[in-house]
Amino acid sequence: MSAEAPAPSGGPSMFAATARNIQNQRVMTAVKSLFLGMTLLLSTPVVVILGVLLYKGLPAISWEFLTADPINGMTAGGVFPALFGTVCIVIVALVASVPVGVAAALYLSEYASDNWFTRLINLAIINLAGVPSIVHALFGVGAFVLFFGFGTSILAASLTLAVMTLPVVIVSTRESLQAVPMAFREACWNMGATRWQTIRKVVLPNAISGILTGIILEVSRTAGETAPIMFTGAAFFLPFLPQSVYDQTMALSLHLFVVSTQVPGVPDELPYGVALVLIGMVLVMNSVSIAFRVYLRRRKKW
């Protein structure tokens, strides 16, 4: 790897590696190996988790497991109500948070000037991202379940999750908007385009893939969260499908918690199967949006 050719005996040559060159090479190699090591280290948990889940949970997975109701006090049967409930919660949460988050990010990035007010809003967003999910849960109970009177329902649970994930959407959207070079905006403004025309014609088309990345993150987080929904809309055991957003529902994340800790006599592979379904669902949702993003990025133009 390192160029350690000794200097020719005839005297110093400009192509010979000096001691300093060799040392630099060694440092470079060491740093590179260190970073590679860290990268491998951080991917280990992912591999192990997925491996264990697949090994232990795969026997539980079957078509019936995905489409049947849980039976015998949740010690047998399938997870369909929970799977369906999680999908509902995620979709309603997305519908609530994406328009608000993207609009707020557009305002902050494209319209707002840098003053104490916008700095305060940015601070609030950062702090909102740091609030623990259990606190969001209590907020959700107070605001959506009781104050707005939605009761424990999909709507209340989804809105709680939406509030919790808003910072992610806002920050990632704002970052991708700001990654669009300023020169593009100025060129467009100089043609007499209004702010909104510029956003629509130039900024959004180039930021859309980054915005989708933020939404992908949000989907994963929304589907997996347990605390915010267990007080606001997710049911312990409810083998019926919800009829409207005002109904309670089962959810995979809470179901996983329940079958692994709250119910006696659950076969070993069942919780792993539930976990596998949850991860698989997130993966499917993500791959749809990743595919969409790849399609859009192919049209990315600079």
Next chain:
Amino acid sequence: MVSPPPDSPNPGDPQRAVKLSVRDLTIRYGETTALAGASFDVLENEIFGIIGPANSGKTSLLRVLNRMDTFNAGMSWQGQVHFDGQDLRTWRNLYALRRRIGVVFPLPVGLPMSIYENVALSPRLRGIKSKAELDVIVERCLTRAALWDEVKDRLSQLGSMLSGGQQQRLTIARALSQEPELLLLDEFSIAVDPVTTMKIEDVLRGLKSEMTIVLVTNLVQQARRLADRTAFLLMGECVEVGDTEDLFTSDDRDPRTRDYVEGRFG
């Protein structure tokens, strides 16, 4: 190589309308003064050169002419600038103002869309929807920017895939698609090879009959080739304004102008 512009206007000619009048223009960025008290007139259908070394306020001056100062929070200006006799400060609708003024930046900004869309964008913003009409505009503007023959078979390709010189001509075509009355060029040849520069210079000479052009350049000879009249800026001061040839040959010019155009500094 250098020949005097054939139709140098007489600055005292009462026939020629003043397109742009600048009086005591001072530009500041926070505490820093970029330009102090510049005054000059730009006449209709002339090429007005602005020369000077780096950091002399040329670009800042251009930015005010188009009210691009509203894009930077830190930028402020005093003085009067009239465009077509109307005070720039009293223009309520800056979008309408900018629509009448085309701008070309030092580094070409090909918008991330197809060549066709780059040129069709401004007409579309004006509300032209008919494909046939847009086709005509795109072809006309690209032709006038001396780019049509090179790109006519690949109009749907990305504008940013063109070479640097082609992209610069694309931005000129885009500026022309606004049908501007005033064209501001900021050191357009910085990223362009000499052959393309000559092509663009020919284009500009042709455009003079239809619009007024303000050409900021740090190539002294380019100003001499193109500009009817020229202003020399130095360290934020407008040293001299006059017929371009006078700046290069007159005996009673400012010694700093002489030193600069003769290449003794800068």
